[in-house]
Amino acid sequence: MSRSDTFHPFARVLHWLMALMILTMLFVGAGMVSTVETKHDWLLAIHKPLGITIFVLALIRLGFRLTHPAPPLPADMPLWQKLAAHASHWLLYALMIALPLIGWGMLSAGNYPVTLGGGLLLPPILPSDPLVFAWLREAHRYLAWLFFLTFLAHMGAALMHGLIRRDGVLQSMTGGRTPD
Amino acid sequence: MTDETGPRSRPPTHTAWRWALIGLAVAGSAAAFGYVAGWLAPDRLTPHRLVNAVAANGGEHAGFRRNHAKGVCVAGRFEANGALAGFSTAPLFAAGTSTPVVGRFALPGSNPYAADSSVPIRSLALRFDLPDGEQWRTGMNAMAVFPVSTPQAFYALQMATHADPATGKPDPAKTKAFFTSHPETARFLAWVKTAKPSASYATETYRSINAFYLRDAAGDRHAVRWAMVPEQPAEGDGGPAAGDTDYLAADIGKRLTAGPLRWHLQMVFAAPGDAVDDATIAWPDDRRTVDAGTLVLTSSQPQADGPCRDVNYDPTILPRGIETSDDPLLAARSATYADSYLRRTSEEAHVPGTKHPGEDKR
Incomplete structure (x- = not known):
């Protein structure tokens, strides 16, 4: 299947897999810093390896996206909506790469061992520096909130395309497009 | 890549309901996130609340650990x-x-x-x-032992031993009520007496x-x-x-x-x-x-x-x-130490909204 009005099947698989992972990640992150219960520990144990997995998949996805352009948006979409669509997509790409890097960097700056479970250990990517830790830790929080807001806009817009405009944009990612 | 993505199909019916569905999906997701993050769960004992409770008993000292400060x-x-x-x-x-x-x-x-x-x-x-x-x-x-076995009881202990602003000392009635309702503290109290x-x-x-x-x-x-x-x-x-x-x-x-x-x-x-x-x-x-x-x-x-x-x-x-x-104290220690560490490092880093170290009174 390589119709120009749907995303490549590989891109669709990556999209839905990563959507699930990123949503999980955002909820795990928000939950683990707001509880003193034992779930703090196992949420943290999920957060780090999941974040690195998202980082690796995001790089693969970015590479694929740059070599396999997305289907064009409908010609009758208002310009501001097209601009918003492009900007929010690139923002999502930027965040799915930046957030894991910032998390990795902040643990490095805080001189924490970057453990992924099962004895896996990542090397530090920044020298130990508590001031850098503090700035990155705050950035990690606020960019995560921005990520969630961008996700809400993305989901709302996708549903608007699917339910109101019914212009095939949502189907270009679900792949379930029925012939008109 | 030049073709349109297809003509729009029939205009949708029940538009109001469709918009409502979209609104519900967005608002529902936001509410779920707000709950998990604690904003919509004001009663939850968060690391932040627990650290506030500990720090209140010895005063806020920017740049220092919120417990074991000296x-x-x-x-x-x-x-x-x-x-x-x-x-x-x-x-x-x-x-x-x-x-x-x-x-x-x-x-x-x-x-x-x-x-x-x-x-x-x-x-x-x-x-x-x-x-x-x-x-x-x-x-x-x-x-020998810790006074309490859960983070909730540790929080209650902090609240029960807060200095009363009027006397500068903990309210003995509140303190007594806490220890009476937490019999697990008896072993610690017996030890600390000696x-x-x-x-x-x-x-x-x-x-x-x-x-x-x-x-x-x-x-x-x-x-x-x-x-x-x-x-x-x-x-x-x-x-x-x-x-x-x-x-x-x-x-x-x-x-x-x-x-x-x-x-x-x-x-x-x-x-x-x-x-x-x-x-x-x-x-x-x-x-x-x-x-x-x-x-x-x-x-x-x-x-x-x-x-x-x-x-x-x-x-x-x-x-x-x-x-x-x-x-259960281990996860609570991890969560609260992280909160304390972020507070003192962001104070050192002069992150906006934080107190600067050295501004506190002795």
């Missing part, structure tokens, strides 16, 4: 004798292994200017730096209090607690001069100038039935104990610029071969 950095090494290697795969227990250690002696409480004699408890935190980049961090206290502020950090036995598991090469786990038992003999008379409030750091500095100080890492193994998830219950004295090696401290530095300053002694940072138990 302390001194030490450094040295841990020399393993190999006796524990059969019980844990952690490489630092292999015979003849010497692991560098960055440590910190401290007083409990959030006031960095507290008098050394104001509490009968001293603490020792250690970070073992393993050659492969792994770390073992532990925060130990020189006491405890006296020691004249030296060097003569104390520091205990993990919480239980952990060791994991051996066969994959079996062993519930343990540990104690750092000093080689230095307990002091007789000759305590600090009256009126001296900062004798501990001076004492440890003087002793370390004269030569290294040594403790033995005594690993205590639980017997079946021993409480592994309750820090208010000590294990009987006859439990199997393995001397795992010697902690040798060789130098000390003030905490303001010493190597321990920027270390969060989170006791859940463990190398392979050591694991957390189900003790």
Whole structure:
């Protein structure tokens, strides 16, 4: 299947897999810093390896996206909506790469061992520096909130395309497009 | 790639309902996130609330730890004798292994200017730096048991012992009500009645209090607690001069100038039935104990610029071969230490909205 009005099947698989992972990640992150219960520990144990997995998949996805352009948006979409669509997509790409890097960097700056479970250990990517830790830790929080807001806009817009405009944009990612 | 994505199909019916569905999906997701993040769950005991409660009892001191604020950095090494290697795969227990250690002696409480004699408890935190980049961090206290077994009870303890603004002292009725409703505190209260502020950090036995598991090469786990038992003999008379409030750091500095100080890492193994998830219950004295090696401290530095300053002694940072138990205090320590660490580092970094260090009054 390589119709120009749907995303490549590989891109669709990556999209839905990563959507699930990123949503999980955002909820795990928000939950683990707001509880003193034992779930703090196992949420943290999920957060780090999941974040690195998202980082690796995001790089693969970015590479694929740059070599396999997305289907064009409908010609009758208002310009501001097209601009918003492009900007929010690139923002999502930027965040799915930046957030894991910032998390990795902040643990490095805080001189924490970057453990992924099962004895896996990542090397530090920044020298130990508590001031850098503090700035990155705050950035990690606020960019995560921005990520969630961008996700809400993305989901709302996708549903608007699917339910109101019914212009095939949502189907270009679900792949379930029925012939008109 | 030049074709349109197809003509729009029939105009949608029930548009209002469709918009409502979209709104519901977005608002529902936002509400779920708000709940998980705690904004829509005001009653939840968050790390932030617990740290506020602890810090309130000793005043907010920007740039300092929110608990165990007064302390001194030490450094040295841990020399393993190999006796524990059969019980844990952690490489630092292999015979003849010497692991560098960055440590910190401290007083409990959030006031960095507290008098050394104001509490009968001293603490020792250690970070073992393993050659492969792994770390073992532990925060130990020189006491027999912890007063409470859950973070909720610890929070209630802080609230019950807050100084009354009118008298400057905790309200005795509230304090009594707390201890009456928390009978697990009886063992701590009995111990603390006999405890006296020691004249030296060097003569104390520091205990993990919480239980952990060791994991051996066969994959079996062993519930343990540990104690750092000093080689230095307990002091007789000759305590600090009256009126001296900062004798501990001076004492440890003087002793370390004269030569290294040594403790033995005594690993205590639980017997079946021993409480592994309750820090208010000590294990009987006859439990199997393995001397795992010697902690040798060789130098000390003030905490303001010493190597321990920027270390969060989170006791859940463990190398392979050591694991957390189900003790609920461990996760709470991890979560609250992270909150405290972010507060003091962002104060040092002058992150907007934080107090600058040095602005607080003594």
